[in-house]
Amino acid sequence: MSQKAVAFDWPSPPASLSPDHRTEFIANRGNGRVGSRLVSETERVRVWTLKLEPGERIGFHTHVLDYFWTAVTGGRARSQYADGRVAEMCYEPGDTQHHTYGAGEFMIHDLHNIGDTELVFTTVEFVQSANAPLDVR
Template sequence: MHDDALRVGGAWPAEIRAEFARNRENGCVGTRLVSETDRVRVWEIRLAPGERIGFHRHVLDYFWTAINPGRARSHLQDGSTVESTYSAGETRHASYGPGEYKIHDLENIGETELIFTTVEFLDSANRPLPVPAAVRA
């Protein structure tokens, strides 16, 4: 969770709960895989106001950088919902030990396009999840 995230209350709507159940193993941590080597996967996330990227699972060590400022809402695997504000250039790192992971979604609740770059490290403690050809640049 983002350090400055604000937890918001309320149970998840039925469609969000159903999507969470369906996508627990989704390895697409961005909207487009722009580059992949034997060491890293580089993802782009571009969300217009009101758009969201559905639930996805982080199993690899990674970092993300916000390309522009914005606001987002995420539903987290523990059943909570958080809202965050991002600054251009803001960067966060995450690491996962064997068997550890994070599942969440991301919805742009701001007024402008929300853009992130995410870099996953393939030599992490967990095996990379497969990603479909359709997300590759």
């Protein structure tokens, strides 16, 4: 799969965001840290762990690589998206979702643990996707 340097057309923050979240959204467009900790990286994959205690939130980040996530624990979360959408989800251990992005496509969102248990996810990004990986350092 060919990876060409793409100049992404980052969106403006949704009007529905609080002033603090709008500032964070702008600062984090292009932030490729999609988890709490990068646990493994090769020329083929990046493997992340995401752990959120009740009430904890991972700020806005950007997905450009094909990836999947799997819920290690169950719980509830809310995400705000670049298009203004807000989604609340209930997760069960083993829930898995796959995402694919074409050249120049991306998703920006946050994740807030709104439940009363720790949420843990494993995310695997495929480095050899249509877009070059974002910097995570």
